[in-house]
Amino acid sequence: MKSEQMREAVMKVLGRIAPEADLASIDPAGSLRDQLDIDSVDFLNFMIGLxxxxxxxxxxxxxxxxxxxxxxxxxxxxxxAAS
Amino acid sequence: MEAGTLVEWRIQPGGNVKRGDIVALVETEKGVIEVEIFESGVVESILASPGQKVPVGGVLATIRAEGEAPRAAPARLYISPAARRRAGELGVELSKLQGTGEAGAVTMADVERAAQKGIEAARPPIPSAEPQAAIRRAIAAAMARSKREIPHYYLAARIDMSRATGWLREENLKRPVTERLLYSVLLIKATGLALKRFPELNGFWVDGGFKPAEGIHVGVAISLRQGGLVAPAIHDVDKKGLDELMKSMLDLVSRARTGTLRSSEISDATITVSNIGEQGVEALFGVIYPPQVALVAFGKLTEQPWAENGMVGARPVVVASLSADHRASDGHRGGRFLSAVDRLLQEPEKL
Known part of the structure; x- marks a missing residue:
């Protein structure tokens, strides 16, 4: 899978976790939890979604x-790549 | 919460339903909730249409129990159990009520109006406002009522969390991501177990007295990023294992985000637990959600100096706080409750 495809897949999962968030404005290097104001439950749901x-x-x-x-x-x- | 807007039916006249089925979606000031049915039978008639404003306690549909003969359509007074009970409390004679719901169903609002002003024609429903404004108004009403009516007392205790966090770390290393446990689930379970010994903190202050709850249904405070918060219930916390609790919590938070909580989850909480520590605050002294009589909050997990057996070391420590209704309990019992939560968290493997 290429980087762009992976980004789309991650964004898709993030969209389910934080449906009200403006995903286009995410700083790719910044903390997702801080930027999207997601808590530990949301973050675990994100991991499970991935x-x-x-x-x-x-x-x-x-x-x-x-x-x-x-x-x-x-x-x-x-x-x-490892799998 | 006084009313909602019917979004969608999930049943049809003549269809079979069983207790616990989701029959409709209603948009309320707390988001879209799934309405459950509490008896089994056959859908006899549907009394409200999508887009229609429906009062809390109003009749949305009628169900005929299996084996029961179909009802003769006219003459019967359509009134929900809640509206009927309210009419009894207010001394309103049922036969003189004029229903303004669909097919003449008597709504809770009809009963209230009749009690206040005699039998009057119902006014059209209030136009729906912006959902966020509605959530804010609901919180404002509940919190103002709480501060006006409930004589709060507040207690706090520092709890050494090294055993709990250590156990959790080891446990999670062994688990796949789908079975991982969060720290907050330990707090909720410990609270639920401790409440078994302190029933005066788990229930409702209604009609001038304390009514203990039959189950321990913990309302989990979930802040909504678009504003406001909800505290839907995880049912029977004391009877569930950590894995089951974890699944319930993941599901509840996920559905709170997408606005698909169920009516019973919104209304059934017998106590509220807040894990506001995730927001970085060390302690919270919360406002009780009436008619509940207590709120438990856990602050930020911080590393602090901790003396034990003459030795000082750094430990992860959390401040657990209790806001409680002094009409229902006293500080002495509240303090013992927090001690019980502490003891339970020292043996996380037994939770």
Whole structure:
């Protein structure tokens, strides 16, 4: 999967978690939780959504790597390349 | 909450329904809620149309119990159990009521109007306002009533969370993402278990007295990013395991975001729990949601110096606070309740 496709997949899941958010204005390097004002429950739903959408396992130890949009895309691309 | 707008029916006349089915969607000041049915049978008639304003307690449809003969259409007074009960409380004679709902159904508003002004023609419903303004008004009404009527007392206790967070960390390392536990679920479960021993904090102040709740249904405070908050209930918290509670919470928050909470979730909470610590505050002394009699809040998890057995170390610590109605309980019992929450959190594996 290419970076742009991965970005679309992540945005799709984010849209379900924060339906009222303006996803186009996200700073890709900034914290998703801060920018979208999502709490720990929303963030876990986001992780579960990524797992369902992309079939990737996200161990607890890796969660910190997914804190930003860029981080998510890089992590998920690396997982998809490894599988 | 006084009224909502019917969005969609999920049943048809002649169709079968069973207790617990979702029969309609209604938009309220707390978002779109799913209306459940509380008896099984056959849908006899539908009394409201999509887009119509429907009062809380108003009759939306009639259900015929299985085996019951079809009702003779005219003559029967259509009135919901809630409106009938209210009429009894206010001394309003049912036979003199004029229903303004669909097919002449008597609504809660009809009963209230009849009680206040005698039998009068019903006025048209208030035009719907912006949903956010409606949420704000609902919060304003509830909070003003709380501060006006409830003599709050407030208690706080610092709780060492090192065992709970340590256990959680280890547990989550073993779990796939779909089965992961959040820290807040431990807080909710500990609160639910502690309430079993302090029933005076779990229930309602109604008609000048305390009425203990039959179950422990924790209202989880969820702030809505577009403004306002809701506190839908997780039912029977004391009886559910952490995994089941976790699934309930993920589902509840997800549906609160998309505006598809159920009517029973909105109305059934017997106490409220806030995990406002996620917003960075160290403690909250909340305003009780009437007619509930208590609110428990957990502040931010912070690392603090903690002395134990003559040794000082850094521990993750949370401030647990209780806002309680002094008409229903006293500070002594409230303090013991917070101690019970503390003890339960020291043995997270038993939650």
């Amino acid at each position: 797992h369902s959408e992309l079939g990737v396992q996200i161990p607890e130890a890796d969660v910190a790597k997914l804190s930003s949009l860029d981080g998510c895309i890089a992590y998920l691309l690396s997982k998809s």
